[in-house]
Amino acid sequence: MEYRTPLAKARGLGSAKSGTTHWWMQRVTAVALIPLSFWLILFINQLFNASYVDIKQWLISPVNFTLLLAWAFTGFYHAALGLQVVIEDYVNPDWLKIALVWIIKLTFTGMAIASLVFAIRIAISAG
Amino acid sequence: MEQRKRPLAPHLQVYRLPLTAVVSITHRMTGVLLAAGLMLFVLSLAVIQCGASSFQAMQSVIHQPLIGIAVWMMIYALFFHLCHGVRHLFWDAGEGYEKPLMNYYILLEMFASVALTFISFLFVQLGS
Numbered sequence: 001m002e003y004r005t006p007l008a009k010a011r012g013l014g015s016a017k018s019g020t021t022h023w024w025m026q027r028v029t030a031v032a033l034i035p036l037s038f039w040l041i042l043f044i045n046q047l048f049n050a051s052y053v054d055i056k057q058w059l060i061s062p063v064n065f066t067l068l069l070a071w072a073f074t075g076f077y078h079a080a081l082g083l084q085v086v087i088e089d090y091v092n093p094d095w096l097k098i099a100l101v102w103i104i105k106l107t108f109t110g111m112a113i114a115s116l117v118f119a120i121r122i123a124i125s126a127g
Numbered sequence: 128m129e130q131r132k133r134p135l136a137p138h139l140q141v142y143r144l145p146l147t148a149v150v151s152i153t154h155r156m157t158g159v160l161l162a163a164g165l166m167l168f169v170l171s172l173a174v175i176q177c178g179a180s181s182f183q184a185m186q187s188v189i190h191q192p193l194i195g196i197a198v199w200m201m202i203y204a205l206f207f208h209l210c211h212g213v214r215h216l217f218w219d220a221g222e223g224y225e226k227p228l229m230n231y232y233i234l235l236e237m238f239a240s241v242a243l244t245f246i247s248f249l250f251v252q253l254g255s
Contacts, residue, residue, distance in 0.1 A: 027219060030212050037209055040168075041247045044202070047171060048189060049254045052179040059175070072168070079162035086159060111169050118172035125176065 022081060029078035036071040043068070056126040065123065072115040080108035147229050150236075154211045157204040164201050199248060206243040210236035 043064075046055045058064055083104045091097045144152075174185045188194055214236060217223040223232060 027216065030216065034209060034213070037205060040205070041202070041250065044198070044247075045251045045254050047186070048251050052175075052182045055175065055182070075165055075168075079158075079165055082158045083162050086155060108165075111165065115169055115172055118169070118176045121176040122172070 022084070026078065026081045026085075029074050029081070032070070032074045033078055036067065036074060039064075039067045039071055043071075056122060059119070060123045060126045065119065068119055069116065072119075073112055076108040076112045076115075080104055083108075146233055150211060150233050154208060154215075157208040160201070160204050161208055164204075167201075199244065202247060203240065203244045206240040206247075207236075210240045210243075 046058050050058060059068060084101050087097060087100045087104065091100060171185065174181045189198060214223060214232060
């Protein structure tokens with residue numbers, strides 16, 4: 001015997017009121033990453049060519065320090081959103097899908113925090 | 128009982144994907160690759176904060192030819208993903224759906240991603 005009304009069954013299955021957020025943030029971060037990717041080339045140039053003192057001085061300049069964190073946070077966010085879509089498309093069992101999406105989100109949040117910590121440590125040791 | 132011959136849907140293993148589909152799946156694959164590459168970015172920051180000797184050790188590693196090739200392939204993947212991503216943004220805005228122009232757009236983004244990689248390569252080489 002089913003006592004639940006059709007409305008009760010439908011609740012929680014439909015819109016979570018934030019259905020477009022994922023899609024929209026994927027696009028917003030994509031646009032931000034276009035210029036930031038060119039900053040990454042400047043950073044890679046430093047990795048290849050700069051001396052240790054020079055790359056530290058370069059990184060802690062206000063512009064580069066800002067762009068470093070902007071690149072890192074936007075990139076991790078964009079990557080986590082993208083990997084989530086890939087997992088949702090190709091992974092079948094619900095429990096595995098949910099577990100993997102959680103792992104992705106926690107991993108990329110952790111990497112963002114780690115980047116911030118490393119950046120601060122670089123700034124402190126250079127200052 | 129005799130088996131009736133029924134029409135088969137194009138099977139993925141024997142079906143030659145059109146160029147648009149190849150580019151589409153490559154966009155995904157480069158995306159996953161670049162997500163993994165972000166770990167290397169965090170690693171490089173970790174190495175820099177470790178000190179001068181670790182940084183110099185890393186520098187000698189990335190100056191190995193094979194590692195260098197891997198790095199530049201990642202950068203090409205980045206620019207491919209960027210260029211095709213720009214096309215996705217145009218699509219999202221409702222532009223760029225003309226069927227006869229599809230392969231032309233692909234050539235355009237191929238050219239742009241190779242050119243951007245090449246310019247970046249020259250920039251880094253000249254900086255050394």
